[in-house]
Amino acid sequence: MEFLVASAIGVMTAGGLYLVLRLRTFPVIMGMSLLTYAVNVFLFASGRLTIGAPPILMDAERYTDPLPQALVLTAIVISFGMTAVVVMIALGAYLGADDDHVDDPAPAKDGSEGAA
Amino acid sequence: MSLFLIVALPFLGALLPGLMNSAGRSACAGVTFTVTLAALVGLLTNLPAVLAGDVVTAGVDWLPMLGMNFNLMLDGLGFFFAALILGIGLLIITYGRFYLSRDDNMGEFFTYLLLFQGAMVGIVMSDNILLLLVFWELTSLSSFLLIGYWKHLPEGRAGARMALTVTGMGGLAMIGGMLILGQIVGSYDLSVILQNREMIQASPLYLPALILILLGCFTKSAQFPFHFWLPHAMAAPTPVSAYLHSATMVKAGIFLMARMWPVLSGTPEWFMIVTTAGLITMVLGAVIALFKHDLKALLAFSTVSHLGLITMLLGTGTAFGAMAAVFHILNHATFKAALFMSAGIIDHEAHTRDIRRLGGLRHLMPITFVMATLAALSMAGIPYLNGFLSKEMMLEEATHTVLFNTAWLVPALAVVGSLFSAAYCFRLISHTFLGPKRDDYPAHPHDPPFGMWGPPALLVVLVVLIGCLPFLAEPLVRMVTAAVLGGAAEMPHAHLKIWHGLTPALYMSIAAVGGGLLVLMFFRPLLRVWDAAPRPEAKVIFEAVIAAAVAVARWVIHGLHNGAFTRYAAIMVVTVVALGYHGWRTGMVGPATRTMQAAGAIEIAGWAMLVAATLGLVFLHRNRLLSLILIAIVGLMVSVGFVVFSAPDLAMTQLTVEVVTIILLLLALNFLPNRTPIESTVLRRMRDVVVALGGGVTAALMSWHFLLRDTVAPSISEFHLANSYKGGGGTNVVNVILVDFRGFDTFGEIIVLGIAALLIYALTETLLDGPVRARLLNRKPDQPRAGDMHPMMMVVLTRVIMPVVLMVGFYIFLRGHNEPGGGFIAGLIVSVGVVMQYMASGFSWATARQRYPYHGIIGAGVLVAGLTGIGSWFVGKPFLTSDHTYVRIPPFHEVELATAALFDLGVFLAVVGAVMLSLESFSRLARRAHVPDTEHAMDIDPSRDPADPVNPKLEGGL
Structure with a gap:
C-alpha cells in the first residue's frame, strides 16, 4: 500500500514536471494540476496511511490523523482558485496576443529591450 | 507639549496644504506656517525643563522584541536643532510663498516640506537609534521629492536622483553601523548607548561601526569624497536649497556626529578620519567655490566647505572644538540661509544667477545688497559679525591640533581654507553688487516685496546681533555644548567674545582676509589657470559608476532572467532535487518502524488506472480535449484514494472540485487551440524527461521513506482528537x-x-x-x-x-x-x-x-x-x-x-x-x-x- 502511494506520488510529480516544462500554456496548466494532486496526496500522506479508521469520533479503537486532512481540504479548494486564475491569465494572454507561448520571445542580440 | 505631538504635527499637517490648494496660495502657505508655528511653540514649552538641564522623554514600546521603541528625548542638542529646523522653517515658508510662481503646485511643495520637517525633527528627538534611522531615511526620501520638485527640469531630476543615491547608500551603511553599535551595547536606546563609552571603544567592532556610521554622516553632510551631490541638488527651488542644503538636512550628519560624540570621539581612529575628511572638504570646497559663476553653486560649495570646518572641529575631539562647532552651526545657519534667500531674490528678479552677467546691483536692489553683503562678510570672518567669532575659535583650535605629527599642517590648511573662503565672499559681493550698473540684465531687477526680503533680513539682524553682543548667544551655546559633551569631557572655560588679545588666531584671521582680498585682485589670471587645469569632474565619475553598476545588473539579470519561464522551472526543480540529495547524504535515516500494509486487487487496479492516466496524459497531451478527460481520471482516482485511506471529507471535496475544474477548463479550451504543436527538439524533450524523472523519483523516495516511519515527535493531532467534542462540540x-x-x-x-x-x-x-x-x-x-x-x-x-x-x-x-x-x-x-x-x-x-x-x-x-x-x-x-x-x-x-x-x-x-x-x-x-x-x-x-x-x-x- 505504501509503495503504491509513494510511486503514485512520484509518477504524478514526474508527469506534472514534464508538462510544466512544455512551451504552451495549456500543457503547463495540466502539469500544474498534476503537481497539485501530487502535493495534496503528499501532504495527506504525511499523516501516514490508515485504512478503516475514521476521522469521526465514535466507538472506534483508533482514529486516522485528522490534521493533514483539514489542511489538504482547504488546499484543494484554494488550488481550484489558483488554477482558475492561471487559466484566466493564460486565456487573456492568448486572446490579447494570439499567442499561447509560455516563454518570452528571445531578446534581441544588442541587449535592447527586445524581450519586452 | 508632548514630544510625540511635536514630531507628529508636521506629519499630520502635511495633509493640509494639499487640501488647502484650491483655497489659494496664501491659505496654503498660511496653514503650513501655522502648523510649523504650533510645533515651534510646543517645542518652546519644553524650554524651561531643558534649560534646567533635564532631558525630557516620552516613549511607547513599538517592537520591544527587536529593541525598536518609539522613544523620544529632548536635551540641549536636540532642542537647538529642533528650534533651528522649525524656526528657519517658518522663515522659509514665508519666503517660499512669494518665491514660487503661480504655475507651481504650492500644496505639493508644502506637503513635501512638512514631511521633511517632521522627519528632521524626528531625527533630532529620537532616543532610539532604529527610530532615528527611520527618520533618517525619511529625510532622504522627502529631500528627493523636494529637489526634484520642478519635475520638468532634467537637471532637477538628475540632481534628485544623485542626492538620493548618495545619501541612500550612506543611510544603508549607517543602518549596519547602528546595528553593530546596538549589538555592542545590548540596547538600541541612545540614552543607554551614550552611557557606555568604554564598552564601545574597547569593542573589536568599534572600528567597523565607526566607519559605517561616519559613511552615513559624511554622505548626508556632503563631506569629501561624497561632497559632489550637494551642488547638483541646487537645481531645487531656492527655498529648498536654503532650508535643506544650508540650515537643516546637511546638518543631520553633523548632528549625528555631535550626538555620538561622547561615545565615538576621542580615539585616534575618530580623530584621523573625521579631522582629515573635514580639513580636505573645507579647503577643497572653498577653492572650488571661488571659481563657480553660478551664485547658488558658489554658495553650495561654500556650504560644503563650512560643513567641512564643523566636521573638523568635531573631529579634534576636544571640548573646545565641540563648543566651536556648535557655535558655528548656529552662525552658519543664520548667514548661509540669508545668503541663499538673497541669491534666490536675485535669481527671481534678474532672471539669472550667473555672476558674470550681474554687477552693479547695489543701485537697483539696495535692500538685498545690504543683507547679502552683511551675510557674506560674516561668512568671510569680518569682526562684529557672527562668522568672525566662530572662525576665530576654529583657528584657535587648529593651532592646537597636530595631524600626522606635523604641527603646522592643520593651522596652515585652516588658513588656506579661510583665505579662499574670504576670497569667494568678496567675489560674491563685488561681482554681484559693486561695479557699474549694466544695461543687459535679462530682466529689470528691483527689490522684492517684503515677504521675500523679510525672512533673510531677520536672519541678518541675528548675524549682526550675535556678532556685536556674543554674550547673548553664550547661554545657548553652553547649554548645547554641555549636551554634546555628555559626561565625556569637562565644559571649557572659554567665553564667546570679540577680543581675545593678540593671539595666533588673530594673525591667522588677518592673513586670511588680506589674502582673500589679494586673490580677488588677481581673480582673472587665477581663473584662466583654473580653467586650464585638468580636474576630475565628480558628476562624470558618478555617472560612470552608475552606468557600470547598471551594466553589471543588466548582465546578471538578463543572463538569469531571460523570460524563458520553462528554464526557471527546470532550474528550480534541479536545485530542489540537488538540495534534497545533499540533505539525504548528510542526514541520517532511522530504521523503518512501520510495516507495509497489504494492498488488495481493487487498490492495485485504482493505482494502475492513475498511473496509466498520468502516463497517457504525458504522451497524449497534444490532444487537449483528451488530456482533460485523462486528468479527470487522475482526479477521480485521487478521490477514491482518499476514500480508501479514511478521508471522506477529502474525497467529497476532491470530487466536487474536480467537476468545477473540468467545467472551467472546458470553458477555457473553447478559446484556446485544440492541439499543442510539436515545437521542442528531441534533445530538449530528453532533458525535460531527465529533469522530470529526477523530481518524480525524489518525491517518490521521500514519500516512501516517511510512510514507513513514525513521526519523530508526537503529533499534535492527539490534542485535536481529544478536544474536538469537548471544546468544539463536533465529532467530525x-x-x-x-x-x-x-x-x-x-x-x-x-x-x-x-x-x-x-x-x-x-x-x-x-x-x-x-x-x-x-x-x-x-x-x-x-x-x-x-x-x-x-x-x-x-x-x-x-x-x-x-x-x-x-x-x-x-x-x-x-x-x-x-x-x-x-x-x-x-x-x-x-x-x-x-x-x-x-x-x-x-x-x-x-x-x-x-x-x-x-x-x-x-x-x-x-x-x-x-x-x-x-x-x-x-x-x-x-x-x-x-x-x-x-x-x-x-x-x-x-x-x-x-x-x-x-x-x-x-x-x-x-x-x-x-x-x-x-x-x-x-x-x-x-x-x-x-x-x-x-x-x-x-x-x-x-x-x-x-x-x-x-x-x-x-x-x-x-
Whole structure:
C-alpha cells in the first residue's frame, strides 16, 4: 500500500514536471494540476496511511490523523482558485496576443529591450 | 507639549496644504506656517525643563522584541536643532510663498516640506537609534521629492536622483553601523548607548561601526569624497536649497556626529578620519567655490566647505572644538540661509544667477545688497559679525591640533581654507553688487516685496546681533555644548567674545582676509589657470559608476532572467532535487518502524488506472480535449484514494472540485487551440524527461521513506482528537479543525479564494473592454457547434434535479460538524447545481433568474465569518472562540447549534460566490464570442408557439 502511494506520488510529480516544462500554456496548466494532486496526496500522506479508521469520533479503537486532512481540504479548494486564475491569465494572454507561448520571445542580440 | 505631538504635527499637517490648494496660495502657505508655528511653540514649552538641564522623554514600546521603541528625548542638542529646523522653517515658508510662481503646485511643495520637517525633527528627538534611522531615511526620501520638485527640469531630476543615491547608500551603511553599535551595547536606546563609552571603544567592532556610521554622516553632510551631490541638488527651488542644503538636512550628519560624540570621539581612529575628511572638504570646497559663476553653486560649495570646518572641529575631539562647532552651526545657519534667500531674490528678479552677467546691483536692489553683503562678510570672518567669532575659535583650535605629527599642517590648511573662503565672499559681493550698473540684465531687477526680503533680513539682524553682543548667544551655546559633551569631557572655560588679545588666531584671521582680498585682485589670471587645469569632474565619475553598476545588473539579470519561464522551472526543480540529495547524504535515516500494509486487487487496479492516466496524459497531451478527460481520471482516482485511506471529507471535496475544474477548463479550451504543436527538439524533450524523472523519483523516495516511519515527535493531532467534542462540540474532527481550532486560517483562506474570484472577474472585465472584445465578436468557432444548444431532456432534468441538489447541499452543510461534510463541500455541491442550470438553460436564462450578484455573496460570506469571529469579543473571548448547544426541532434529528456553524455558513457562501463568479466570468467571454444566445431555456419548447419564436405565448408560465 505504501509503495503504491509513494510511486503514485512520484509518477504524478514526474508527469506534472514534464508538462510544466512544455512551451504552451495549456500543457503547463495540466502539469500544474498534476503537481497539485501530487502535493495534496503528499501532504495527506504525511499523516501516514490508515485504512478503516475514521476521522469521526465514535466507538472506534483508533482514529486516522485528522490534521493533514483539514489542511489538504482547504488546499484543494484554494488550488481550484489558483488554477482558475492561471487559466484566466493564460486565456487573456492568448486572446490579447494570439499567442499561447509560455516563454518570452528571445531578446534581441544588442541587449535592447527586445524581450519586452 | 508632548514630544510625540511635536514630531507628529508636521506629519499630520502635511495633509493640509494639499487640501488647502484650491483655497489659494496664501491659505496654503498660511496653514503650513501655522502648523510649523504650533510645533515651534510646543517645542518652546519644553524650554524651561531643558534649560534646567533635564532631558525630557516620552516613549511607547513599538517592537520591544527587536529593541525598536518609539522613544523620544529632548536635551540641549536636540532642542537647538529642533528650534533651528522649525524656526528657519517658518522663515522659509514665508519666503517660499512669494518665491514660487503661480504655475507651481504650492500644496505639493508644502506637503513635501512638512514631511521633511517632521522627519528632521524626528531625527533630532529620537532616543532610539532604529527610530532615528527611520527618520533618517525619511529625510532622504522627502529631500528627493523636494529637489526634484520642478519635475520638468532634467537637471532637477538628475540632481534628485544623485542626492538620493548618495545619501541612500550612506543611510544603508549607517543602518549596519547602528546595528553593530546596538549589538555592542545590548540596547538600541541612545540614552543607554551614550552611557557606555568604554564598552564601545574597547569593542573589536568599534572600528567597523565607526566607519559605517561616519559613511552615513559624511554622505548626508556632503563631506569629501561624497561632497559632489550637494551642488547638483541646487537645481531645487531656492527655498529648498536654503532650508535643506544650508540650515537643516546637511546638518543631520553633523548632528549625528555631535550626538555620538561622547561615545565615538576621542580615539585616534575618530580623530584621523573625521579631522582629515573635514580639513580636505573645507579647503577643497572653498577653492572650488571661488571659481563657480553660478551664485547658488558658489554658495553650495561654500556650504560644503563650512560643513567641512564643523566636521573638523568635531573631529579634534576636544571640548573646545565641540563648543566651536556648535557655535558655528548656529552662525552658519543664520548667514548661509540669508545668503541663499538673497541669491534666490536675485535669481527671481534678474532672471539669472550667473555672476558674470550681474554687477552693479547695489543701485537697483539696495535692500538685498545690504543683507547679502552683511551675510557674506560674516561668512568671510569680518569682526562684529557672527562668522568672525566662530572662525576665530576654529583657528584657535587648529593651532592646537597636530595631524600626522606635523604641527603646522592643520593651522596652515585652516588658513588656506579661510583665505579662499574670504576670497569667494568678496567675489560674491563685488561681482554681484559693486561695479557699474549694466544695461543687459535679462530682466529689470528691483527689490522684492517684503515677504521675500523679510525672512533673510531677520536672519541678518541675528548675524549682526550675535556678532556685536556674543554674550547673548553664550547661554545657548553652553547649554548645547554641555549636551554634546555628555559626561565625556569637562565644559571649557572659554567665553564667546570679540577680543581675545593678540593671539595666533588673530594673525591667522588677518592673513586670511588680506589674502582673500589679494586673490580677488588677481581673480582673472587665477581663473584662466583654473580653467586650464585638468580636474576630475565628480558628476562624470558618478555617472560612470552608475552606468557600470547598471551594466553589471543588466548582465546578471538578463543572463538569469531571460523570460524563458520553462528554464526557471527546470532550474528550480534541479536545485530542489540537488538540495534534497545533499540533505539525504548528510542526514541520517532511522530504521523503518512501520510495516507495509497489504494492498488488495481493487487498490492495485485504482493505482494502475492513475498511473496509466498520468502516463497517457504525458504522451497524449497534444490532444487537449483528451488530456482533460485523462486528468479527470487522475482526479477521480485521487478521490477514491482518499476514500480508501479514511478521508471522506477529502474525497467529497476532491470530487466536487474536480467537476468545477473540468467545467472551467472546458470553458477555457473553447478559446484556446485544440492541439499543442510539436515545437521542442528531441534533445530538449530528453532533458525535460531527465529533469522530470529526477523530481518524480525524489518525491517518490521521500514519500516512501516517511510512510514507513513514525513521526519523530508526537503529533499534535492527539490534542485535536481529544478536544474536538469537548471544546468544539463536533465529532467530525476535520471539520472542527477547519471551523474552530484553525478557524483563523480558514477565514484567511476564504478571503484568498474570494480575491482570486474577483481577480478573474476583473481580468474578464479588462479583456472585454479592450481590443479583445472585437476579436471575440469576430471570432469563428473552430469546431462545429452543437445543433441543439439547450436540449430539452437536459433542461428538464437539471431543473427537476435542482431542488434535490440544493437539499443535498443543505444536508451536507448541516451535518458537517459531526459527519463528513461542511461548508466547503456544501458550497461546491450547490455551485455544481447552479452551474448545471447555466449549462442546460443558457447564460441569459440563468442570469435573469439570479437574485444576488456573486460578488455580494463572496462579501456576505467573508462578512458572516468575520462577524462570527468578532461576536466572541462581546463575551470577552478572543477572536473566533466558538460556543455550541444542542436543540431538537421535533420532526428532525437532534441538531447542534454552534457558532462554528455560523462560521461555516460564511465559508459556504464564500465558496459558492467564488466558484460561481469564476465560472460566470469565463462564460461571459464565451457569450461575447457566440452572440446567438437566446433568453429561452430550450431551443424547442413545446409550450411555445413554434410559429412565433419571438413572442412565446406561455413565457410567463415558466
